[in-house]
């Protein structure tokens with residue numbers, strides 16, 4: 601089989617440039633397009649040069665449809681409205697869509713699910729091996745401890761430029777904790793506390809958000825009981841872990857039937 605042709609959308613962004621480097625270093629993948637928003641200063645530039653790899657011959661364009669038409673898959677870490685649009689184009693082109701964008705609303709999610717009838721979508725709030733393994737451990741811990749004796753809080757910290765909260769990863773970990781307890785996260789989550797909140801509601805899953813500096817992503821799940829606290833943590837030291845996971849997901853998804861898959865599917869966890 602020929603190498604998988606991949607397009608990076610949002611190619612000039614923090615993750616976009618990491619994805620370009622990850623495709624470059626992965627055998628079995630080749631880079632066939634780079635897309636940015638209309639008016640972006642990256643348009644017309646060579647993406648290899650922007651990513652510090654030297655000339656690649658791939659010029660950043662603002663035409664996703666043309667780029668998707670010559671691709672086997674798209675790597676998308678952009679923004680919710682853009683990802684919904686790209687999901688529609690990936691469905692039209694019947695290609696793989698690796699979707700890492702976070703902060704999508706319920707109606708965005710419904711449109712992604714509709715697109716996954718025709719595109720092979722791998723979606724995760726975090727594409728790293730470590731976080732997906734952590735989610736499994738959180739699920740096991742929550743199941744073993746039960747809601748009566750241990751309270752669960754999810755703490756996250758990210759760089760000052762992150763625009764959504766709680767992070768997609770924090771929500772993924774919250775979902776894992778809820779699954780371990782056999783309940784939905786929705787309706788059991790407490791995303792903000794302020795003022796006279798009253799005592800903690802039994803069985804709830806709390807979230808706390810910190811923002812500052814250049815932190816690529818720190819997450820802890822705290823299981824707090826009477827007289828003892830268990831903390832399960834992951835610290836991303838480099839965004840390359842997310843990009844490598846995304847390229848792995850694309851290669852895994854190639855040739856699979858359309859549908860919505862997770863990183864747990866990709867990693868076999």
Ligand SMILES: NC(=O)C1=CN([C@@H]2O[C@H](COP(=O)(O)OP(=O)(O)OC[C@H]3O[C@@H](n4cnc5c(N)ncnc54)[C@H](OP(=O)(O)O)[C@@H]3O)[C@@H](O)[C@H]2O)C=CC1
Nearest residue numbers: 610613614615636637677678682700701702725726727842
């Ligand atoms: N799942 C995972 O493992 C990870 C997910 N993420 C998520 O990825 C997303 C991006 O993060 P990050 O790279 O830090 O953000 P950036 O803002 O650095 O990058 C996003 C890029 O997408 C571009 N973009 C936005 N809209 C469009 C559009 N319509 N067409 C083409 N390009 C567009 C932006 O352009 P402009 O600047 O002009 O708006 C920007 O270059 C976030 O949702 C983040 O939470 C991040 C890391 C890991």
Ligand SMILES: O=C(O)C1=N[C@H](C(=O)O)C[C@H](O)C1
Nearest residue numbers: 702725762767768769816817
């Ligand atoms: O915006 C980021 O930077 C990150 N976003 C993802 C999230 O919302 O969890 C993944 C990672 O933590 C970095």
